[in-house]
Amino acid sequence: MSAITPFEELLQQVTRAAHDLWIKGWAERNAGNISVRLKQEQMPENGTATQDDWHELGFEAPALAGEFFLFSSTGCHMRNVELLPERYLGIIELDEQARRFRRVWGFSGGGRPTSELAPHLIAHAARVVASAGADRVVMHAHAPVLIALTYSMDLDTARLTHLLWEMHTECVVVLPTGCGFVPWSVPGSIDLARATAEELSKRPLAIWQFHGAIGTGPDIDTAFGLIDTAEKAAQIYKHAAACGGIRNKLSNAQIAALARAFSVTPDPEILGE
Numbered sequence: 001m002s003a004i005t006p007f008e009e010l011l012q013q014v015t016r017a018a019h020d021l022w023i024k025g026w027a028e029r030n031a032g033n034i035s036v037r038l039k040q041e042q043m044p045e046n047g048t049a050t051q052d053d054w055h056e057l058g059f060e061a062p063a064l065a066g067e068f069f070l071f072s073s074t075g076c077h078m079r080n081v082e083l084l085p086e087r088y089l090g091i092i093e094l095d096e097q098a099r100r101f102r103r104v105w106g107f108s109g110g111g112r113p114t115s116e117l118a119p120h121l122i123a124h125a126a127r128v129v130a131s132a133g134a135d136r137v138v139m140h141a142h143a144p145v146l147i148a149l150t151y152s153m154d155l156d157t158a159r160l161t162h163l164l165w166e167m168h169t170e171c172v173v174v175l176p177t178g179c180g181f182v183p184w185s186v187p188g189s190i191d192l193a194r195a196t197a198e199e200l201s202k203r204p205l206a207i208w209q210f211h212g213a214i215g216t217g218p219d220i221d222t223a224f225g226l227i228d229t230a231e232k233a234a235q236i237y238k239h240a241a242a243c244g245g246i247r248n249k250l251s252n253a254q255i256a257a258l259a260r261a262f263s264v265t266p267d268p269e270i271l272g273e
């Protein structure tokens with residue numbers, strides 16, 4: 001039996017993540033999108049020769065010059081990606097100034113990368129710097145309870161993070177630097193991209209007010225797991241509130257004890273005294 005190639009393995013991981021976004025209820029209709037900054041060994045075996053023209057990005061991302069990215073396509077329904085990965089996924093190449101892109105694999109129905117291209121690429125640029133090149137995945141999902149919190153509460157990064165840490169014992173261990181809060185902007189806009197990158201330069205997860213989550217990491221499982229953990233903490237908050245109100249929650253001392261036990265350092269500006 002021939003071994004699976006790194007490219008085939010990546011396609012399996014991305015198609016399963018797309019399926020899971022749908023099953024979780026995080027990707028209605030064409031919601032949700034995924035991108036991966038590719039390693040050399042993850043390039044498709046049959047090469048990336050292309051007839052595609054270069055397309056202007058409308059912004060620059062110098063940290064990503066010459067890089068290749070796997071993207072879900074605009075308008076694609078996450079529940080369908082596993083059926084036709086070559087149609088609903090594709091690879092783009094950025095030029096040496098990181099001002100233009102062209103399609104070099106996939107998008108077989110003539111598709112283009114997600115309409116959230118700007119937030120994805122600017123998020124990648126922020127995480128390349130913040131993680132010294134380790135982070136390669138950006139994932140966007142409509143995680144409903146996290147979104148609901150942005151309607152029901154006045155939030156900022158510190159308030160949101162503290163709430164998540166207090167409501168789930170494992171949250172500070174998984175998210176010691178917290179969850180960024182990004183005020184509402186038009187989806188796909190440069191304003192949204194820049195505000196998101198500001199948060200992602202300090203932490204790997206952010207919530208877009210009234211919209212959804214954007215998780216990052218070195219691999220698909222990490223990015224997915226961050227959104228999943230934050231959404232679980234938000235669900236516990238919701239269930240506790242519905243079960244008669246929140247009488248108890250993890251104290252700062254308990255959160256600090258968890259951090260010591262698991263050798264993580266919570267953002268001191270968020271944890272407070």
Ligand SMILES: [Zn+2]
Pocket residue numbers: 031032140141142187211212
């Ligand atoms: Zn969205």
